[in-house]
Amino acid sequence: xxxxxxxxxxxxxxxxxxxxxxxxxxxxxxxxxxxxxxxxxxxxxxxxxxxxxxxxxxxxxxxxxxxxxxxxxxxxxxxxxxxxxxxxxxxxxxxxxxxxxxxxxxxxxxxxxxxxxxxxxxxxxxxxxxxxxxxxxxxxxxxxxxxxxxxxxxxxxxxxxxxxxxxxxxxxxxxxxxxxxxxxxxxxxxxxxxxxxxxxxxxxxxxxxxxxxxxxxxxxxxxxxxxxxxxxxxxxxxxxxxxxxxxxxxxxxxxxxxxxxxxxxxxxxxxxxxxxxxxxxxxxxxxxxxxxxxxxxxxxxxxxxxxxxxxxxxxxxxxxxxxx
Amino acid sequence: xxxxxxxxxxxxxxxxxxxxxxxxxxxxxxxxxxxxxxxxxxxxxxxxxxxxxxxxxxxxxxxxxxxxxxxxxxxxxxxxxxxxxxxxxxxxxxxxxxxxxxxxxxxxxxxxxxxxxxxxxxxxxxxxxxxxxxxxxxxxxxxxxxxxxxxxxxxxxxxxxxxxxxxxxxxxxxxxxxxxxxxxxxxxxxxxxxxxxxxxxxxxxxxxxxxxxxxxxxxxxxxxxxxxxxxxxxx
Numbered sequence: 329x330x331x332x333x334x335x336x337x338x339x340x341x342x343x344x345x346x347x348x349x350x351x352x353x354x355x356x357x358x359x360x361x362x363x364x365x366x367x368x369x370x371x372x373x374x375x376x377x378x379x380x381x382x383x384x385x386x387x388x389x390x391x392x393x394x395x396x397x398x399x400x401x402x403x404x405x406x407x408x409x410x411x412x413x414x415x416x417x418x419x420x421x422x423x424x425x426x427x428x429x430x431x432x433x434x435x436x437x438x439x440x441x442x443x444x445x446x447x448x449x450x451x452x453x454x455x456x457x458x459x460x461x462x463x464x465x466x467x468x469x470x471x472x473x474x475x476x477x478x479x480x481x482x483x484x485x486x487x488x489x490x491x492x493x494x495x496x497x498x499x500x501x502x503x504x505x506x507x508x509x510x511x512x513x514x515x516x517x518x519x520x521x522x523x524x525x526x527x528x529x530x531x532x533x534x535x536x537x538x539x540x541x542x543x544x545x546x547x548x549x550x551x552x553x554x555x556x557x558x559x560x561x562x563x564x565x566x567x568x569x570x571x572x573x574x575x576x577x578x579x580x581x582x583x584x585x586x587x588x589x590x591x592x593x594x595x596x597x598x599x600x601x602x603x604x605x606x607x608x609x610x611x612x613x614x615x616x617x618x619x620x621x622x623x624x625x626x627x628x629x630x631x632x633x634x635x636x637x638x639x640x641x642x643x644x645x646x647x648x649x650x651x652x
Numbered sequence: 653x654x655x656x657x658x659x660x661x662x663x664x665x666x667x668x669x670x671x672x673x674x675x676x677x678x679x680x681x682x683x684x685x686x687x688x689x690x691x692x693x694x695x696x697x698x699x700x701x702x703x704x705x706x707x708x709x710x711x712x713x714x715x716x717x718x719x720x721x722x723x724x725x726x727x728x729x730x731x732x733x734x735x736x737x738x739x740x741x742x743x744x745x746x747x748x749x750x751x752x753x754x755x756x757x758x759x760x761x762x763x764x765x766x767x768x769x770x771x772x773x774x775x776x777x778x779x780x781x782x783x784x785x786x787x788x789x790x791x792x793x794x795x796x797x798x799x800x801x802x803x804x805x806x807x808x809x810x811x812x813x814x815x816x817x818x819x820x821x822x823x824x825x826x827x828x829x830x831x832x833x834x835x836x837x838x839x840x841x842x843x844x845x846x847x848x849x850x851x852x853x854x855x856x857x858x859x860x861x862x863x864x865x866x867x868x869x870x871x872x873x874x875x876x877x878x879x880x881x882x883x884x885x886x887x
Contacts, residue, residue: 382737386887407739418734420662422669431665434658435738479734 333360335487335517336381341390343376350376351541363513365528366521368538369642374521375415378491382412395486408437411485413493417476421465425456425475428464429482436483446482453508454478469496477505488512490520494527506531525638537641544641552637561630562602562611568622570598577602580617582610597625655740659748667756676714680760683710688767698775703767704785704856708849711793712825716817718756719800722749724810742883746876750801757793761786781858788855791868792848796821798875805879824848
């Protein structure tokens, strides 16, 4: 075992299929007690990366290790410590829910005597009690997804890999699933991919953004915000003559640009967007300068949303397989 | 071994929930029953030899139907992603699934025992010959299933797996006929040795030869090793 608490370690991992490179030189770690969100547009390489960590496919070059075991040579040892929910829940339609979970529990090495309690635990966590005896092919999409999650939780693995765990769930189920992930993430390492950006802000300590098989950024949601927005924006609505307002705003320290969008309905109300630097107190200075002379209706500082951050990173990536 | 056992039990639980299993059982038992009556009434001999011969042919067409789903179905259902990321070694998966298929073979074989009832009621058949025939049939079936399982690891498509398996098994069955066209002794004995039907005929005649037993077991072992090797190398 390595001395650090990194449980999932990727070291310059690449994956090629023939001449196509799917993953380029990917490196990151996930530590114990950490939930990392994995973001990227469709086809970015999220599922391939998940599969390499889970041991379903092997990296062409580089090294993947889980809980100190090299996935290239010790994947069975590592597999005992991994719970994996693939993009498509891997369910045997012909089995009933409890038979399916019992099979996975046995293979994961849960002691025979401990199996009933373990099944009880994951079925309660994933709200499956109502369908214990149901055949899997009769389950709704929401139940299938949660059964896939329950399967991954069996045996209390050190590492949880979830490929879009909330896909196909209704809002209530999404809420419950997030709670499961959050609770599990307290003392395990969790990597999960998603399209829902709000989800990442809600439960992740760090976010990894990937596109065209390259890691673009990995940081806390707050850190990503700071990195993206060198300059923040302040929006105000004010009743004033445009040229004079522009002149005044540009004279305020910290304001770098002024964009006047014209009136909104009443021809004397202007909507103004100012580019300001990250210093605190810029809004207050603007408010002081404006309020003395004109009628200030609204003033707010806009935080960059994760959507914007994500889109900005993704737009900046070159397509194609040329290494950066 | 416990991993292989868990896979085996999972296989058994899924087998009889599939309509294909019932199809296989029905076709095999109806076919065998028909051949049995036909052979008995035509020859008037209380022997299973003709029936065994026909059972062997029937098996060549039904074994691919049993084996085609072994891996192809896991690939299409997405469950291969579970099976291959669970703490299981490839040989455990291959062995567990193979034993499941062999259990299916044993159960259809057991179904044909009913044909023996009239045989023993109205005649005095040679028990040892019949036992040898059954042993040969099971060994032949084990080889066919192992070959079929290997082709099932190679493709997502069950139909393709079944068709390739059937073609290969028919090839092994009839390869003995090529003997008559060969001048070289080496080739003649090679074709004879590779023939599934030559070895099977020995069993039907009541001959349990080590060479024939070994042949079927070696074919099975090679096919199983190839399957496990393919799964390990597939990553």
